Amino acid sequence: DTAVSQTPKYLVTQMGNDKSIKCEQNLGHDTMYWYKQDSKKFLKIMFSYNNKELIINETVPNRFSPKSPDKAHLNLHINSLELGDSAVYFCASTLGTGVLDTQYFGPGTRLTVL
Amino acid sequence: GDSVTQMEGPVTLSEEAFLTINCTYTATGYPSLFWYVQYPGEGLQLLLKATKADDKGSNKGFEATYRKETTSFHLEKGSVQVSDSAVYFCALRSSGSARQLTFGSGTQLTVLP
Numbered sequence: 714d715t716a717v718s719q720t721p722k723y724l725v726t727q728m729g730n731d732k733s734i735k736c737e738q739n740l741g742h743d744t745m746y747w748y749k750q751d752s753k754k755f756l757k758i759m760f761s762y763n764n765k766e767l768i769i770n771e772t773v774p775n776r777f778s779p780k781s782p783d784k785a786h787l788n789l790h791i792n793s794l795e796l797g798d799s800a801v802y803f804c805a806s807t808l809g810t811g812v813l814d815t816q817y818f819g820p821g822t823r824l825t826v827l
Numbered sequence: 828g829d830s831v832t833q834m835e836g837p838v839t840l841s842e843e844a845f846l847t848i849n850c851t852y853t854a855t856g857y858p859s860l861f862w863y864v865q866y867p868g869e870g871l872q873l874l875l876k877a878t879k880a881d882d883k884g885s886n887k888g889f890e891a892t893y894r895k896e897t898t899s900f901h902l903e904k905g906s907v908q909v910s911d912s913a914v915y916f917c918a919l920r921s922s923g924s925a926r927q928l929t930f931g932s933g934t935q936l937t938v939l940p
Contacts, residue, residue, distance in 0.1 A: 717870075746927060748928075753932070754865075754914055754932070754933040754935075755930070755932055755933070756871075756916065756928075756930040756933075757930075758927040758928070758929075761927055769927055803870055803871065805871075805928075813859055813878050814920075815861075815873055815876065816873075816920075816928055817873070818863075818870040818871040818872070819870050820869060820870040821869075821870045
């Protein structure tokens with residue numbers, strides 16, 4: 714059974730387009746995250762939701778808008794895509810927000826903007 | 828703020844060689860420490876973790892000990908295999924980091940037969 718799943722796995726699109734990436738977890742976790750991994754493999758937090766409420770919003774362009782319809786889903790919508798948005802985006806989840814909680818990651822979505 | 832400094836790669840070893848990947852950290856309070864592994868084309872998987880000083884995390888032959896005095900969490904394995912080839916990330920989670928993981932830059936390990 715897949716714990717954290719993302720769709721699509723690969724996304725190739727033109728500059729200026731709007732696209733969405735979906736994430737679902739079946740672990741019963743309350744907290745979900747989006748991370749961006751750049752071409753040098755560096756991982757950085759973008760957003761986090763706890764029980765559908767935004768709790769982390771790092772310095773990310775307004776073109777990125779997360780949406781959490783319920784606590785099992787956290788989608789990422791990106792408007793007006795730019796070349797610099799090309800990266801691998803990882804969704805993750807934890808049971809709660811405690812320091813001891815382990816994060817479980819999805820397989821990633823490789824976004825390529827042409 | 829919190830930060831993780833990780834040994835730069837890439838690291839290339841022969842099968843059965845000893846592996847050490849250094850990791851040091853700066854954090855608010857008492858963080859939990861993690862090693863994640865990313866195999867080619869896949870997402871991150873938790874390899875091991877330690878939640879307090881002197882704890883040793885271990886899994887699949889890998890070990891790391893939480894050293895508060897040196898703020899380190901070095902990853903070791905006595906005998907690497909070709910299947911260990913992957914990118915390894917050291918990470919921490921502290922009360923001062925608003926609950927997200929702070930990652931090191933990753934170390935690419937290639938094990939040759």
